[in-house]
Amino acid sequence: MSEKGTPAEIVELVKRTGVNGEIIQVLCRILDGPEKGRVKRRNVKGNCRKGDVIILLSAEREAKEIKAQ
Numbered sequence: 001m002s003e004k005g006t007p008a009e010i011v012e013l014v015k016r017t018g019v020n021g022e023i024i025q026v027l028c029r030i031l032d033g034p035e036k037g038r039v040k041r042r043n044v045k046g047n048c049r050k051g052d053v054i055i056l057l058s059a060e061r062e063a064k065e066i067k068a069q
Contacts, residue, residue, distance in 0.1 A: 005055035007031040
């Protein structure tokens with residue numbers, strides 16, 4: 001497996017977004033690297049649930065909060 005990316009654990013599922021609800025906004029805790037321990041908001045495409053570990057290709061970026069319309 002490639003060593004690219006930073007592992008992060010999904011802490012909370014926030015909300016579904018996208019035209020058909022295919023994107024899930026999650027809060028994830030960075031597990032490794034210079035930002036270890038920080039919780040960031042990210043958009044995830046595909047199936048995921050609390051406790052899953054995802055690989056972030058760019059750990060510096062953070063998704064904008066979804067505003068209710």
